[in-house]
Amino acid sequence: MVPNNEEPPEKAALTTAADFIKYTTALGTGTLVFSAGLTAENVDLSGFAKACLIASWLLLAISVALGVLTYSRIPIKLAEKNYDTQDKWFSYPGRLHQLTFLAGIACLGVALIGALI
Numbered sequence: 001m002v003p004n005n006e007e008p009p010e011k012a013a014l015t016t017a018a019d020f021i022k023y024t025t026a027l028g029t030g031t032l033v034f035s036a037g038l039t040a041e042n043v044d045l046s047g048f049a050k051a052c053l054i055a056s057w058l059l060l061a062i063s064v065a066l067g068v069l070t071y072s073r074i075p076i077k078l079a080e081k082n083y084d085t086q087d088k089w090f091s092y093p094g095r096l097h098q099l100t101f102l103a104g105i106a107c108l109g110v111a112l113i114g115a116l117i
Helices: 009-040 047-079 088-116
Strands: none
Touching (some): 009 047, 009 088
């Protein structure tokens, strides 16, 4: 049993996950804004680099949407005092958010390398 003045470890895990989702969603949004600036500048991109840039935009947009969806589930779980991190409306969108974020960053990296070559 958890004493009254301490939070259950599951609640701490949920709030830590909320912070992580919040940060990666903000990073994904910032990366989208940064990469959109590449089109405004006079940067010559090859066909492959353009395809990678468009893929990164798509992946990052999906990541941001899933991040918002996942993050919006957290207040509901906290209000219900349900600290289960394996909830299907929390864990699956959260995992997809992380995977699409990493894939979007990788595609952007490939596009930037392609722009430099």
